[in-house]
Amino acid sequence: MAHHIHIVKVHHLTLSFPTRKDPNPKPVLDDVDFGIRDGEILGLIGNSGSGKTMTSLAIAGLLPESASIVSGSIKFAGKNLLEMNPKERRAMLGKDIGMIFQEPSTALDPLMTCGKQLEEVLTAHKDSSMTPEDRHKTIISMLGTVGFATPEEICGRYPHQLSGGQRQRVLIAGAALLKPRLLICDEPTSSLDTVTTVSILGLLKDLCHKLHITILFISHDLSAVRGFCDRVMVMKDGKIIDKDTTSDILNNPKNTYTAELLTNARLDTRILGFEPATVDYSRSPVLTANGITAGYGRSLFERVKTKSADNNILHDVSLEVFPNEILGLIGSSGCGKTTLIRSLLGLLPHSGIVNIKSSSIGAIFQDPVSCLNPAHTIKWHMAEALKASDKLKAFAGSGTRAERNSRILARITAVLEECGLGAEYLLRHPKELSGGQRQRVAIAMCLIQEPSLIIADEPFSSLDASSSAELLKLMTDINRERHTAFLLITHNIHIVRQICPRVLVMDNGRICEEGTTSDVLNDPKSDCTSRLLEAERQIHGV
Amino acid sequence: MQSKAGYLTGKLIELILTLLLVSLLVFTAFSIIPGDTARVMLGPQASESQVDLLRAQLGLDKPLPVRYGEWLWGLLSFNPGTSYAYNMSVSELIGQRLPVTLGMSAIAMVMVIIISYPLAILSARKPGRLGDQICSVIGHVLFAIPPYVASLLLILLASSLFSLLTVGTYVKPSDDFLGYVGCLLLPSFAIALPKIAMSFKFLRSSIIEQRNADYVRTSKSHGLSDLKILVRHVLPNSNVSSITIISIILSDILGGSLIVEQVFNLPGLGRLLLSAISRRDFPLLSGIVFYLALITVLLYFISDIASSLADPRIRLK
Numbered sequence: 064m065a066h067h068i069h070i071v072k073v074h075h076l077t078l079s080f081p082t083r084k085d086p087n088p089k090p091v092l093d094d095v096d097f098g099i100r101d102g103e104i105l106g107l108i109g110n111s112g113s114g115k116t117m118t119s120l121a122i123a124g125l126l127p128e129s130a131s132i133v134s135g136s137i138k139f140a141g142k143n144l145l146e147m148n149p150k151e152r153r154a155m156l157g158k159d160i161g162m163i164f165q166e167p168s169t170a171l172d173p174l175m176t177c178g179k180q181l182e183e184v185l186t187a188h189k190d191s192s193m194t195p196e197d198r199h200k201t202i203i204s205m206l207g208t209v210g211f212a213t214p215e216e217i218c219g220r221y222p223h224q225l226s227g228g229q230r231q232r233v234l235i236a237g238a239a240l241l242k243p244r245l246l247i248c249d250e251p252t253s254s255l256d257t258v259t260t261v262s263i264l265g266l267l268k269d270l271c272h273k274l275h276i277t278i279l280f281i282s283h284d285l286s287a288v289r290g291f292c293d294r295v296m297v298m299k300d301g302k303i304i305d306k307d308t309t310s311d312i313l314n315n316p317k318n319t320y321t322a323e324l325l326t327n328a329r330l331d332t333r334i335l336g337f338e339p340a341t342v343d344y345s346r347s348p349v350l351t352a353n354g355i356t357a358g359y360g361r362s363l364f365e366r367v368k369t370k371s372a373d374n375n376i377l378h379d380v381s382l383e384v385f386p387n388e389i390l391g392l393i394g395s396s397g398c399g400k401t402t403l404i405r406s407l408l409g410l411l412p413h414s415g416i417v418n419i420k421s422s423s424i425g426a427i428f429q430d431p432v433s434c435l436n437p438a439h440t441i442k443w444h445m446a447e448a449l450k451a452s453d454k455l456k457a458f459a460g461s462g463t464r465a466e467r468n469s470r471i472l473a474r475i476t477a478v479l480e481e482c483g484l485g486a487e488y489l490l491r492h493p494k495e496l497s498g499g500q501r502q503r504v505a506i507a508m509c510l511i512q513e514p515s516l517i518i519a520d521e522p523f524s525s526l527d528a529s530s531s532a533e534l535l536k537l538m539t540d541i542n543r544e545r546h547t548a549f550l551l552i553t554h555n556i557h558i559v560r561q562i563c564p565r566v567l568v569m570d571n572g573r574i575c576e577e578g579t580t581s582d583v584l585n586d587p588k589s590d591c592t593s594r595l596l597e598a599e600r601q602i603h604g605v
Numbered sequence: 606m607q608s609k610a611g612y613l614t615g616k617l618i619e620l621i622l623t624l625l626l627v628s629l630l631v632f633t634a635f636s637i638i639p640g641d642t643a644r645v646m647l648g649p650q651a652s653e654s655q656v657d658l659l660r661a662q663l664g665l666d667k668p669l670p671v672r673y674g675e676w677l678w679g680l681l682s683f684n685p686g687t688s689y690a691y692n693m694s695v696s697e698l699i700g701q702r703l704p705v706t707l708g709m710s711a712i713a714m715v716m717v718i719i720i721s722y723p724l725a726i727l728s729a730r731k732p733g734r735l736g737d738q739i740c741s742v743i744g745h746v747l748f749a750i751p752p753y754v755a756s757l758l759l760i761l762l763a764s765s766l767f768s769l770l771t772v773g774t775y776v777k778p779s780d781d782f783l784g785y786v787g788c789l790l791l792p793s794f795a796i797a798l799p800k801i802a803m804s805f806k807f808l809r810s811s812i813i814e815q816r817n818a819d820y821v822r823t824s825k826s827h828g829l830s831d832l833k834i835l836v837r838h839v840l841p842n843s844n845v846s847s848i849t850i851i852s853i854i855l856s857d858i859l860g861g862s863l864i865v866e867q868v869f870n871l872p873g874l875g876r877l878l879l880s881a882i883s884r885r886d887f888p889l890l891s892g893i894v895f896y897l898a899l900i901t902v903l904l905y906f907i908s909d910i911a912s913s914l915a916d917p918r919i920r921l922k
Contacts (some may be wrong), residue, residue, distance in 0.1 A: 127824055164826075171818040172838050173918060174845070183837070221917045237827060276876040387782035 068549040069098035069138075070244055070277050076135035078117060078126075091117050096468065099245065103273055104278040106288040106309065108324065109298035110527040111498065115281045117346060118298070121277070123160050124152040134554070158188050161238030163274075165250040167230035171222035177233045178202060184240045201240065206274070209236045210266055227396060228259035235266065241272050246497065249281045256396040256554045257598040264291050264602070277365045282525035285321075285328040287602060297321050327532040329557075339562050340387040340546060346382040349420045349516045349548050350407070355380045357406045357413035374451060375414070376402045377572045384516060389542055389549040391563030391580065393556055393595060399572040400552045404520050407550075423452055425509025425517040429524055431501035435493035441504055442489040445475040445511055452512035468492040475511065480509040482537060499530030506537065516548045517541075523555060535562065556599045560584060567577030568592045612913060620906045627898045628680065631891055632673050645885045646689055663689070680895055684890035695892040698877060704778055705866065705873035708785065710858045712793035714922035717800045717854060726835070732813050733745065740805070747802035752861045756795040756868040763791055775871050792869040796861045800854045811843040818842070831851050845916045852908030856901045 080393035092114050101103050102515040109115050120126045122137055126143065137144045139319040140161065144152065156162075164170050172180060181202045184194060193201075199218075206214035209232045222230055231251060238246055248267065252260040268291060270276050280292055288295050288309055295312045297320065305318040316322040358375035376399045384390050394400050408426055428434055435444060449455050451469065458474045459467040476486050482503045493501060502522055509517050517539070523531040539562055541547050551563060559566050559580060566583050568576040570591035576583055587593045643659040644651070679685045685695045728737040750758075756767055761825050767801070774782035815821070824834045861877030872891055881890040913919040 067890060088682055123826065125822070153830065155828070162826035164819065164822065166819055170823045172820040172824070172842065174841050174916060175838070182834075183824065187828045187830070187833070223918050234823065237823070506831055 064111055068101045069330060069441065070165070071099040071279075072137045072138040072353055073097050073118070073122070074138065076118075076121060076137060077133040078121060078130055079133055080129050081131055082129075083346055085260045088107055091301050092121070093133070095301070095372050097296060097303055097306065099279055100294075101244075102271070102275060102277055103292060103293045104280055106292035106293055106295040107279060107281045107298060108285050108288065110283055110324075113298040114301040115283075115298055116249055119162070119249055119279060119281055122245075123156060123162055123247060125156075125162075126157075128534070130508045157184050157238075157243065159240045159243050159245065161241075161243040161244070163231070163234050163248050163251050164378065165237050166254055167227050167234055167251075168254070170234055171230055176221055177225070181205070181218075181233070181237050181240060184237050188241060195507075202236075203346075205236045205240050205389075206233070209233075209239070210262070212515045226259075227255055228263065228338055230257065231259075231263055232266065235263075235270070239270055239274060239276065242276070244277060245279065246270070246276045247279045247281070252278075252287065253282070253284070256601060258395050258594060260287075261598045261601045267291075285313070285324045285528065289602070295474065297324065324528060327480070327528040327550075334578075335388075336441075337536060337562050338543055339389050339539045339550075339564070340543045342385055342388045342564055343386055346386050347420065348385050350384040350424070350550070351418040352383075352407060353381050353416040353418075355403065355406050355413050355415035357402060357411055375572065375583065377406065380569075380572070380574055381415075382567060382574065384548050384550050386515065386548055387542065387546050388565065389538070389551055389563045391559035391566035392550060392569060393554065393559055393566060394569035394591070395554070395595065398569045398591075399486075399568055401520060402572075403569070404518055404550075404552060407518060414530075418434075420515065423512045423514045425506075425512060425514040427502065427505040427509060427517065427522050429521040431498050431505060431525065434505055435501060437493055440490050440492055441479070441484075441496075442472075442475060444508055445479065446471065448508040449475070449511050454511075454513060460599075478507050478511045479504075482510065483533075495526045497530070499534060500527050502526065502530075502534055503537065506541070510541065510545070510547075513545075514547065516550065518550045518552075520552045520555065521552075523553060523558065531558075538562075556584065556595060568595070609913075612919075613910070614859040615689075616906060616909055619875055620902060623902050626793075627902065628677055629673075631894050631898070632676060635887055636669060636672075640886050641688065642887055655812065663739060673866050676891065680892065685892040686896070688881070688886050690884040690886040692890065695889050699892060699896060700888060702874045704785075705775065705789070705848070705871050706859070706875065707791050708778070709789050709796065709862045709865070709871070709873065710711060710855070712786065712789055713800070713862070714855055714857050715796040716797040716806050717858075718851075720801050721804040721808055725805050725812055726840075728805070728809045729812035729816065737809075739750055740809075744802040744805050747798050748806075750799060752799065752865050753868055754797050756799050756865050757794065759791050768857050789871075792862070792865045792871060795868075796858055796865050800858060800861075802852065804847075804854055808843065811846055812839055812897050815842045816837045820884060834866065837907050841915065845912060848908050848912045848915060856902055859897065859900065 076092055079090040081087050081088060095114070095118060106313075107115050107118065117126070117130070119367050121132070122139075122144070122226070126132075132145060138153070144155075146590045147155075172175065178199075182198055185198045185201065202218065203214045206217055211217045211229075211232065216418055217225070217229070217233065224232075225233065239588065251267070252263050253261060264287075267278060267280075271278050280288070282288065285295075285297075294308050295305075295307065295309050296303050297318065299320055305312065305316070305321045307317070311317075312321060313325065315323055326331050355377055356379055357374050357377045360399065380389075380399075380403055392400055392403075399452070402411065404426070406413040406415075407417055408424070409417070449458065455471075459471055461467075477488065479488060481485070484500065484503055484507065488496070488500075488504075493504070495497075496504065506517070521563075522534060535558060538549060538551075543548060551559070553559060563580050566580045567574050568589065568591060570589070575589040576587065583592060584596065587596060641656070641660075643656045643663060643665060647656055647659060657666075664672065667675075676685070683696055686696050687693065688698055691698060724740055728740045731737060763788055774788060776788050778785040821834055821838060829837075832920060862873065865871075866873035866875040867879070874897070878890070878893050881884075881893065
């Protein structure tokens with residue numbers, strides 16, 4: 064193999080978070096040793112908590128104050144970064160090392176126009192030769208490079224006036240403005256939909272070639288590196304356990320853990336064993352929605368001012384969910400999926416009819432972190448869910464208070480166990496659980512009410528591949544054993560393909576296509592389905 | 606999309622409706638309280654016919670809606686009638702006393718801002734450290750002291766220990782402006798103390814929250830210095846929420862000053878209000894209450910406009 068010039072060389076790096084109680088805790092990064100070659104795109108893959116982000120922050124010098132580097136060194140273009148003082152390191156940020164992050168919606172200051180925020184990158188690195196006009200020109204040309212047709216207009220916009228994908232482009236422009244040699248991308252696409260993801264990955268690849276920027280690409284999704292990264296490293300528990308070219312990793316994994324990640328990422332039905340129930344379409348549906356039209360409220364004065372303006376997000380949406388069915392609902396961001404759910408759940412005023420056959424309908428949402436009350440235990444959450452349903456009396460039965468309580472506790476324990484959480488979780492608080500476990504609690508809270516339908520709004524989007532696969536298995540098990548129907552909203556077409564017999568495609572607040580999954584996905588009739596499929600194909604190569 | 610002018614018009618209409626509602630409440634409250642003004646003014650010895658005559662003179666025999674209309678018109682044209690007790694125009698009476706109350710509130714507000722802002726910024730730099738904890742404890746203590754207790758303590762301190770500031774005398778601003786400020790310093794401080802604690806606590810947590818925001822991380826990755834991040838990003842963002850709190854504090858201060866005036870023996874609106882209540886002086890009482898409400902509602906209006914200037918998301922939803 065030819066000799067490669069390494070732009071970054073991480074040498075036996077060990078990092079931990081010592082506290083007063085525990086001065087020598089288990090290291091977060093354990094003897095991490097790798098190099099980033101000049102001009103390459105290096106993928107860093109691992110489940111949440113594996114130490115990917117800490118590795119990138121260590122290179123950038125943005126580690127939290129409580130972190131301490133126990134041993135090792137990081138060299139950037141031959142200079143030892145750990146020997147530099149904070150001021151010298153700060154001078155490198157933006158100029159030599161650029162970074163973009165996961166959540167573009169909050170990564171820009173909401174009070175400042177995009178142009179002003181980009182200008183700060185230039186003014187932070189005092190270059191006296193630059194006049195304000197030069198700065199403006201540089202920004203405009205960079206905004207053009209990242210794919211904005213009207214850069215002048217974007218300059219004057221506030222972040223809330225841009226979409227998620229547009230914000231990520233602005234952030235990429237900011238990171239690439241001074242043409243750094245290294246660009247660290249920490250899950251830049253995990254909160255974006257498939258179509259936007261494809262375009263952002265294309266842009267990053269473009270920047271790599273045009274501006275000769277080396278990229279460290281961090282992701283929890285092994286399938287996202289296909290066709291994008293040159294080499295891939297796999298991290299687990301703070302160690303790098305596998306390192307190879309992308310094609311070798313994807314096609315011929317030597318490490319068993321890498322193979323497992325790959326199985327989870329591909330959602331291989333035969334290995335993981337998803338068996339959704341069979342659906343009988345002749346039975347009457349559990350949920351019927353007819354002609355739903357809804358939008359977000361305007362204040363009294365706005366309504367007086369503009370009477371006729373159509374603010375509706377949903378236009379005449381009708382759907383049916385049959386017993387036992389896992390109905391998929393796909394569409395790009397902003398197409399009205401979440402608004403539809405809110406209308407179905409009765410959380411949003413709407414016109415049209417929603418008919419639910421059973422007494423209760425459960426819901427789980429995208430972000431398991433903020434869905435649970437941090438002040439209370441899991442047992443409390445379950446008891447609340449039980450109290451909220453009309454099933455409490457049926458489970459508690461008669462008898463003394465103690466007898467009733469013990470029956471309720473037994474019921475809670477049984478449901479939690481069904482969701483894969485043992486009795487030891489009863490007294491834990493949400494912050495002691497991982498994202499996947501919290502999502503299980505959310506499902507358990509639905510199940511205890513014995514709903515005939517659970518609406519799941521992108522339950523996988525904040526989970527890594529392994530947790531997603533486990534959660535998906537749980538959902539199909541529940542579907543098979545309890546005959547609970549699911550309405551699954553997702554941007555992952557791959558999941559729909561695996562477990563949904565029927566699928567709806569939404570675009571611009573309307574349902575543009577509906578039918579059995581194989582029909583819709585193999586022979587799309589509408590443009591929006593084709594667009595989604597094309598994006599899917601580019602990312603996963605399916 | 607909503608325009609700036611549209612937002613302003615909407616807020617103005619809200620303001621006017623609120624004021625109308627306030628006026629209706631004030632008028633109804635004073636109309637249903639028991640007691641006959643004419644009887645109180647003339648004393649128990651007066652005959653029934655004398656009382657009726659006075660009632661007609663004061664316009665108290667007219668039907669309620671007419672009285673409400675006349676009263677409201679008087680208020681809006683800044684001529685809310687003549688005080689029964691002082692036999693002077695109400696606007697003149699209020700005009701005499703307003704400099705005391707407003708001056709005190711303004712000085713108290715300035716104190717709140719110049720003390721709580723720097724302390725909050727320093728405290729939020731290293732949350733949980735010793736300095737931060739000391740500030741927090743002092744803040745809790747101050748928060749728990751009601752203004753009239755603080756007033757008494759301050760009078761004691763100022764008169765016995767320092768004898769620097771004059772207590773209990775009032776100097777008109779037209780006579781000696783520095784003297785006017787001087788005699789209001791102590792009472793203002795007494796009102797400001799708990800508000801300083803309140804505003805400090807709020808600002809501190811809001812700055813800490815903003816320092817952990819994602820855009821701060823972005824700015825760090827752009828290579829900005831800590832000071833620049835604080836001044837350009839953290840403070841403006843924490844100001845968006847502080848504006849509302851500051852306006853609440855300001856209206857609280859206005860209310861608080863009414864009591865402190867009593868303790869410091871200052872001829873402000875608070876004492877006028879008390880005497881108006883005890884003498885059933887309806888024109889004076891309703892005038893003071895309405896104009897104080899007007900000032901409060903205007904404050905909130907200004908704070909709404911200020912918020913919309915500070916936060917583009919409010920004006921362009």
